[in-house]
Amino acid sequence: MENNYVVIKCGGSVFEQLPHSFYQDIVTIQEQGEWYPIIVHGGGPLISKLLDQTGVQSTFVDGLRVTTEEVLDVVEMALSGAMNKGIVRNIAQLGGKGLGISGVDTQLLTAEPVDPTGKLGYVGKVTEVNKDILEQMASQGLIPIISPIAMDNYGQRYNVNADMAASSIAESLHAKLCFISDIDGIYEEVNGEKHVFHQLNEQEITTLIERKVISGGMIPKVNAAIQALKHHVREVSIVNGMEQNGLLQFMQGKMIGTRINLDKEVKSI
């Protein structure tokens, strides 16, 4: 029988504001034993801050950071260093056993360039996940905390968007996937007021991207969600990390944030 995994993607947008209860929810899920939590984190704002401090400009194409070797150094330092170990510490303070690794360790994530013409530089997309190592960690009561740096077979590093890394990992484990971000869900502004969509399907998402209602960092997130649902991921939602017990509500199947579906109907899981 297949194990039950939940991949929790923790966005850099919300990292600084995450309440204590967010980490407690993860430790609780792990202790209850029915689901194995796996954390994948971003850290876009920290990378941008460090690049600013070193005088290197960041440019984004459809939410993906154009990445030179110089940018890669900063990305790896920020993600596999400060961000990763910060989350490990927060989990440890609650008695959880977080093990922080990047996609480079144990060749967890193999990647190739997203854009073969080279316009995005060293931005990778995951071609293979070494899921055995995640299964071993989970079975030993460890919570994997993954920084989305990947490597190809020649040792070249890649900067992988954390939403895309989370979706590839969730696909390999046929997991549930929860994107923790800084918004109550995908919204549209109508007369200056934010209207949150509780559910969206692929067609609706395509229209919202064309209408530029969905933009920036939300583009890789929704594309990763759709990709995941097409490849064995059981359920995908975008949830505000500041929502008290938002993650537990997601696990209980409650309607929270924006639930993404391939078609109109919500499938029963």
Ligand SMILES: Nc1ncnc2c1ncn2[C@@H]1O[C@H](COP(=O)(O)OP(=O)(O)O)[C@@H](O)[C@H]1O
């Ligand atoms: N339609 C939309 N609904 C909600 N957020 C959106 C939308 N379009 C763009 N965004 C932006 O996407 C951001 C979340 O993506 P991102 O900054 O990559 O966050 P994270 O670090 O959590 O992955 C929101 O803070 C918001 O600025």
Ligand SMILES: CC(=O)N[C@@H](CCC(=O)OP(=O)(O)O)C(=O)O
């Ligand atoms: C290729 C690419 O864009 N990589 C991202 C990796 C970090 C990330 O995805 O962080 P968030 O989850 O906070 O957005 C970046 O360089 O910002």
